[in-house]
Amino acid sequence: GENVEQHPSTLSVQEGDSAVIKCTYSDSASNYFPWYKQELGKRPQLIIDIRSNVGEKKDQRIAVTLNKTAKHFSLHITETQPEDSAVYFCAASRSSGGYNKLIFGAGTRLAVHP
Amino acid sequence: SQTIHQWPATLVQPVGSPLSLECTVEGTSNPNLYWYRQAAGRGLQLLFYSVGIGQISSEVPQNLSASRPQDRQFILSSKKLLLSDSGFYLCAWSSGDRRNEQFFGPGTRLTVL
Numbered sequence: 001g002e003n004v005e006q007h008p009s010t011l012s013v014q015e016g017d018s019a020v021i022k023c024t025y026s027d028s029a030s031n032y033f034p035w036y037k038q039e040l041g042k043r044p045q046l047i048i049d050i051r052s053n054v055g056e057k058k059d060q061r062i063a064v065t066l067n068k069t070a071k072h073f074s075l076h077i078t079e080t081q082p083e084d085s086a087v088y089f090c091a092a093s094r095s096s097g098g099y100n101k102l103i104f105g106a107g108t109r110l111a112v113h114p
Numbered sequence: 115s116q117t118i119h120q121w122p123a124t125l126v127q128p129v130g131s132p133l134s135l136e137c138t139v140e141g142t143s144n145p146n147l148y149w150y151r152q153a154a155g156r157g158l159q160l161l162f163y164s165v166g167i168g169q170i171s172s173e174v175p176q177n178l179s180a181s182r183p184q185d186r187q188f189i190l191s192s193k194k195l196l197l198s199d200s201g202f203y204l205c206a207w208s209s210g211d212r213r214n215e216q217f218f219g220p221g222t223r224l225t226v227l
Contacts, residue, residue, distance in 0.1 A: 102216055
């Protein structure tokens with residue numbers, strides 16, 4: 001079945017450094033790739049997404065890249081700040097009628113140290 | 115703007131007791147609705163999804179059930195809770211031309227003792 005693998009499971013960086021989280025998906029028909037940020041005890045929040053017709057997307061300090069040939073996509077956070085500390089989930093989906101099932105990665109716990 | 119509500123926020127229930135969690139969405143019509151469970155420190159497991167009133171699809175076999183009695187209401191139930199049902203239950207919605215994008219509710223933290 002469909003699968004999304006996410007690495008690393010934990011990531012520790014110093015404030016100001018960059019952080020990169022990578023995901024690989026198995027379903028070649030996937031065409032939508034969101035990233036969620038979940039702070040402790042809170043709901044996952046959609047922070048950025050990319051569709052298969054685009055190779056890169058940026059929003060201030062965060063960016064996502066997509067390599068459809070290799071079936072992997074990555075989240076890049078530059079100039080990390082302590083408030084970036086959270087668990088990040090990647091996901092992949094493809095349109096199927098009126099329903100779009102998101103397949104989530106296992107998550108990456110990012111710690112940004114002052 | 116759209117908002118999603120879940121209640122209760124926290125719940126402590128004994129093993130074998132029934133369960134009813136409610137999710138409602140405002141500001142949109144005919145949304146897709148989803149129930150996820152998140153075990154402590156783990157990822158998101160899709161339990162049920164619904165594309166319309168009375169239409170429920172189950173992703174994993176378990177002792178939970180879901181119902182959608184109204185367009186913007188989604189209910190998660192159990193007749194008899196198990197210890198393994200403990201977790202963080204999240205409702206999500208998607209709608210319109212951007213049905214890929216799912217937005218989560220605040221969640222219900224369930225502890226089964």
